[in-house]
Amino acid sequence: MRADRRRLPGGGAPALAAALLAVGLLAGCETMPQSIASLPVISQIRSSGPSNPLAELPPPVARTWPDVRQDVLNQRARGFGLVNAPELQRYLNGLLTRIKTAAGVPNWPGGVHVLASHALDAYATGAGNIYISLSWLTDMESEDELVALLSHEFAHIYLHYHQLESAVADADTVTSVLGLGVGLTLKTGEAARWNKVDTLLTTYTLGRGLVTTIYSQSEESAADRFSLSLTHKLGYSYEHGIKAFLERLATWEDEQEKREKLQQEALLAAIRAQAATAPPSRPGAAASNPLNQGIAATGAAAQGEVAAAASQLSFELTKGFEKVAGSHPSTLKRLDAMAETAAAFPAVAVEREAKQKPLDAARQERNTANLLRNYALAFKVIDAPNAPDALETARKAVAAPTASHAVPLFALYVAINEAPPAPRNPRTADPSQMLEANFNVEADRAWITYKERSSKLKDNRQVPAAQRVVDQGLAYFSRAEEAMPYAVRFYGETKGWDEAKRRAQACAKDFPRAAARCNQAAMSPAEQKQQDRTDKIKKEGLMERFFK
Amino acid sequence: MKNQVIAIGLFAVLASPWAVAQSQIVGLMPSNQTTLDLYDNVGDSGTDTRATLADLPMNVLETKAGHHRVNYKGKDYWVRGPQVRISRGSSAGCTTARIAPTTQTTSTPGAGKNAC
Numbered sequence: 001m002r003a004d005r006r007r008l009p010g011g012g013a014p015a016l017a018a019a020l021l022a023v024g025l026l027a028g029c030e031t032m033p034q035s036i037a038s039l040p041v042i043s044q045i046r047s048s049g050p051s052n053p054l055a056e057l058p059p060p061v062a063r064t065w066p067d068v069r070q071d072v073l074n075q076r077a078r079g080f081g082l083v084n085a086p087e088l089q090r091y092l093n094g095l096l097t098r099i100k101t102a103a104g105v106p107n108w109p110g111g112v113h114v115l116a117s118h119a120l121d122a123y124a125t126g127a128g129n130i131y132i133s134l135s136w137l138t139d140m141e142s143e144d145e146l147v148a149l150l151s152h153e154f155a156h157i158y159l160h161y162h163q164l165e166s167a168v169a170d171a172d173t174v175t176s177v178l179g180l181g182v183g184l185t186l187k188t189g190e191a192a193r194w195n196k197v198d199t200l201l202t203t204y205t206l207g208r209g210l211v212t213t214i215y216s217q218s219e220e221s222a223a224d225r226f227s228l229s230l231t232h233k234l235g236y237s238y239e240h241g242i243k244a245f246l247e248r249l250a251t252w253e254d255e256q257e258k259r260e261k262l263q264q265e266a267l268l269a270a271i272r273a274q275a276a277t278a279p280p281s282r283p284g285a286a287a288s289n290p291l292n293q294g295i296a297a298t299g300a301a302a303q304g305e306v307a308a309a310a311s312q313l314s315f316e317l318t319k320g321f322e323k324v325a326g327s328h329p330s331t332l333k334r335l336d337a338m339a340e341t342a343a344a345f346p347a348v349a350v351e352r353e354a355k356q357k358p359l360d361a362a363r364q365e366r367n368t369a370n371l372l373r374n375y376a377l378a379f380k381v382i383d384a385p386n387a388p389d390a391l392e393t394a395r396k397a398v399a400a401p402t403a404s405h406a407v408p409l410f411a412l413y414v415a416i417n418e419a420p421p422a423p424r425n426p427r428t429a430d431p432s433q434m435l436e437a438n439f440n441v442e443a444d445r446a447w448i449t450y451k452e453r454s455s456k457l458k459d460n461r462q463v464p465a466a467q468r469v470v471d472q473g474l475a476y477f478s479r480a481e482e483a484m485p486y487a488v489r490f491y492g493e494t495k496g497w498d499e500a501k502r503r504a505q506a507c508a509k510d511f512p513r514a515a516a517r518c519n520q521a522a523m524s525p526a527e528q529k530q531q532d533r534t535d536k537i538k539k540e541g542l543m544e545r546f547f548k
Numbered sequence: 549m550k551n552q553v554i555a556i557g558l559f560a561v562l563a564s565p566w567a568v569a570q571s572q573i574v575g576l577m578p579s580n581q582t583t584l585d586l587y588d589n590v591g592d593s594g595t596d597t598r599a600t601l602a603d604l605p606m607n608v609l610e611t612k613a614g615h616h617r618v619n620y621k622g623k624d625y626w627v628r629g630p631q632v633r634i635s636r637g638s639s640a641g642c643t644t645a646r647i648a649p650t651t652q653t654t655s656t657p658g659a660g661k662n663a664c
Contacts, residue, residue, distance in 0.1 A: 080644050239630060245659075340578055517651075
């Protein structure tokens with residue numbers, strides 16, 4: 001599989017035309033920094049049939065590897081962090097070693113880590129690490145499916161997908177500096193109105209979004225083909241491997257979309273019901289234009305309909321935009337692309353029995369089995385902390401080998417919070433104290449426990465104790481960019497916003513990727529309010545510009 | 549504020565995990581196909597019996613040697629695995645993602661889109 005054979009997901013003339021149009025637009029777009037426009041895939045997109053999955057892999061690209069351990073530390077600061085599952089990881093790393101060897105790069109850095117996430121989640125980082133959620137490991141039916149997923153993620157590393165990230169970071173920096181330069185030449189009075197800086201940044205952002213969409217979607221398809229190639233080479237089945245992996249993903253995405261739709265419908269019904277029972281509103285001072293006056297005059301029920309319609313429209317627009325501009329081609333398209341490849345190269349889809357026993361053995365290993373059981377209990381509790389047996393279930397989850405893991409501790413914490421205190425035994429201790437069990441075991445540490453504990457102490461006006469918790473957490477997570485935005489905000493709230501800004505500057509210097517989030521976190525409530533007002537005025541200005 | 553409370557309450561009610569369904573054939577592959585070949589036995593090379601999209605979904609009764617056994621109009625047949633899309637169950641949910649949402653970086657979008 002050669003790099004220049006990559007084609008757009010979905011293929012065909014319309015997709016190619018769209019891609020070429022986008023590339024053409026970008027080539028002539030002066031606001032698009034060269035670092036993005038020169039990414040290899042942008043100049044290599046062309047239409048072709050399915051590429052041969054049995055051909056040689058493209059040669060690996062030389063690169064400088066980021067620090068593997070710092071990368072792992074950073075993932076501990078995301079979400080609920082990682083699951084310390086040594087036996088399971090040994091099995092997963094054995095599979096990754098075979099994948100690397102089959103790809104001809106046995107000595108590349110990186111390993112497999114388990115995400116403490118209930119979702120079907122998996123990703124790879126530029127450091128060479130692969131992160132896969134516990135739910136994938138629970139749900140997969142065979143080693144074939146697991147190796148297909150790991151190979152897909154490894155493909156992102158092998159194909160050097162992460163060069164996009166550094167290109168985008170460079171481009172963002174260039175653009176923000178450029179924007180600042182233009183901004184300084186403008187009169188202060190224009191700051192709140194739609195101005196040249198806004199035009200520049202919007203043009204850039206739209207262009208960047210287009211490039212990253214094309215790049216990401218083509219890379220996803222390339223990663224699928226790479227996965228098919230490697231899994232075949234390693235003796236795994238197409239049917240039970242990549243096809244099963246994509247089918248599970250498609251089912252999960254379908255179910256989540258149905259769930260979202262149900263929630264949306266329920267929300268609409270609630271808005272209507274609430275409006276129906278509310279007293280009719282009187283046309284007030286706020287109804288300053290004919291449209292608002294008209295709406296106000298029709299009463300609360302009509303307002304409910306308007307609110308419901310606006311909510312529905314926003315939902316549909318969001319979903320529509322995700323479909324067009326998502327980083328992934330639709331999973332059905334990916335499945336189709338695999339089916340076309342399998343039809344064009346039948347040898348790759350030859351029937352092979354699924355390898356179930358090794359995966360089953362890994363899941364049934366005593367420690368791993370206990371860990372999977374405890375996490376399943378914990379997810380159940382967090383999902384329904386009001387259930388009558390939630391507290392009892394949570395206590396079972398906080399047992400060896402997961403007694404100091406963040407997810408089970410959090411489950412117990414939320415169950416205690418939800419449980420009514422016994423009448424003769426009022427609750428005296430702060431339940432968040434139990435989260436400190438997570439601080440004591442390095443392999444289990446997750447930033448979320450420090451965040452929650454310090455936040456509760458702060459809310460209870462125990463600021464020095466809260467600061468000790470954050471300081472203690474930062475002593476371990478000082479090189480984790482994901483920890484910084486909360487730390488900046490926390491110090492703003494407890495030590496003042498000058499301190500927050502000082503920390504945000506340090507954050508931007510050390511972790512350019514987190515700069516925007518740190519700067520946002522360093523804004524005082526008054527500054528935030530002012531920014532919201534300015535944003536509103538700019539949005540109104542934009543509307544005027546296009547619709548008056 | 550009241551709207552928010554209602555929304556959160558509804559979210560909690562609706563957010564319970566989905567039941568893991570039995571495997572079903574939910575589509576044809578590639579998806580532009582409109583008929584599905586049904587075989588009397590695993591490994592048969594030809595057939596005159598075909599189902600259409602309107603006959604889906606079909607429950608998978610058994611899986612063997614790259615084929616799935618299904619019941620069509622009261623009789624059992626076999627279909628070839630690569631020709632169908634299977635709905636595969638999952639115990640996953642958005643529990644942790646709701647409490648601790650994570651931001652995807654540009655280059656780590658994962659195996660699929662963020663469904664939560």
